[in-house]
Amino acid sequence: MDKTLVCRECGASFVFTQGEQEFYQSRGLANPPSRCPKCRAARRAQQAGAATPPAGRPAESRPMYPATCARCGQPTQVPFQPRGDRPVYCSSCFHVERTTSIAPSWAAVPSSSRPSYAELPPEEARRERRNRKAERIERGDRVRYNRRSRDYFDDEYEEDY
Numbered sequence: 001m002d003k004t005l006v007c008r009e010c011g012a013s014f015v016f017t018q019g020e021q022e023f024y025q026s027r028g029l030a031n032p033p034s035r036c037p038k039c040r041a042a043r044r045a046q047q048a049g050a051a052t053p054p055a056g057r058p059a060e061s062r063p064m065y066p067a068t069c070a071r072c073g074q075p076t077q078v079p080f081q082p083r084g085d086r087p088v089y090c091s092s093c094f095h096v097e098r099t100t101s102i103a104p105s106w107a108a109v110p111s112s113s114r115p116s117y118a119e120l121p122p123e124e125a126r127r128e129r130r131n132r133k134a135e136r137i138e139r140g141d142r143v144r145y146n147r148r149s150r151d152y153f154d155d156e157y158e159e160d161y
Helices: 018-026 037-049 091-100 122-139
Strands: 003-006 013-016 065-068 075-078
Touching: none
Parallel strands: none
Antiparallel strands: 003 013, 065 075
16 A cells, blocks of 8 residues: 655655555665655765775876877876886777787797697696796796796796707
């Protein structure tokens, strides 16, 4: 059964329908609304505007630097000083580069002299990984080994000096 209530903000009467009552009950709300829909919407908008900013430095205070996108050639602004030794992308090209690249451009290319780990049975692949890692340690190579980069850096690679 619908109920007629009076708004505590503006004093207007509003209907608290049976459907709204069931919704309130399903959410575990014991008290009926004390504000009409218009005043509730205004209060929500006011509270959303007064939300606290995230911790750290506000985005608008961060200095931006002009740059040219290495992919599309369009002028863009980036939140860091471009050094020239690495490509700089606009936000749309950065997203494309990030989602389409399987490995970074500087990642090691697997050696063709040994089979890839995917071609080996699991137990043999584990053994081969350990052996290759031990060989690199013996040679004094820098070992990069963590869950994300394991597949890129586990194979032997040649460095140009």
